[in-house]
Amino acid sequence: SAGAAARVPVAMASNLTQTLKALKARGVFVVGLDGDGEVQLPGLELADRPLVVVVGSEGKGLSRLVTENCDAGVAIPISAATESLNAGIAASVSLYEIAKLRAA
Numbered sequence: 743s744a745g746a747a748a749r750v751p752v753a754m755a756s757n758l759t760q761t762l763k764a765l766k767a768r769g770v771f772v773v774g775l776d777g778d779g780e781v782q783l784p785g786l787e788l789a790d791r792p793l794v795v796v797v798g799s800e801g802k803g804l805s806r807l808v809t810e811n812c813d814a815g816v817a818i819p820i821s822a823a824t825e826s827l828n829a830g831i832a833a834s835v836s837l838y839e840i841a842k843l844r845a846a
Contacts, residue, residue: 750837758796758808759807759808759811762794762796762808762811762812763811765794766811766813768792769791769792770791770792770793770794771788771791771792771793771794771813771814772793772794772796772811772812772813772814773786773788773793773794773795773796773812773813773814773815773816774795774796774798774804774808774809774812774814774815774816775795775796775797775798775804775815775816775817775818775832775833775836776798776803776804776809776815776816776817777803777817777818777826778815778817779814779815779816779817780814780815780817781814781815781816781817782816782817782818782819783816783817783818783819783835783836783839784819784839786814786816786839786840786843787843788840788843790844793840795816795833795836795837795840796808796812797829797832797833797836798829799829800828800829816836818832818835818836
């Protein structure tokens, strides 16, 4: 919503890999949404740290270079009957869960 957009910093970068490296150098923890990620979203324990969530394209996901520059790959648990979530839904679910953690 427009209200949430005023509170959540959103950025686009022409060179995402370099941007992620610069953010990590400043202490930001970078997670990439990945269906095969090693961390399940509900188990993400970073509510008190600056955090970047990287969402890949729907067709190809995250590039190899971007994945290599993420501190963790994060998976959203879904039903076995569901193949995957589209990028917008995955981003929404992730941001909701992170907001819940930070409000607790």
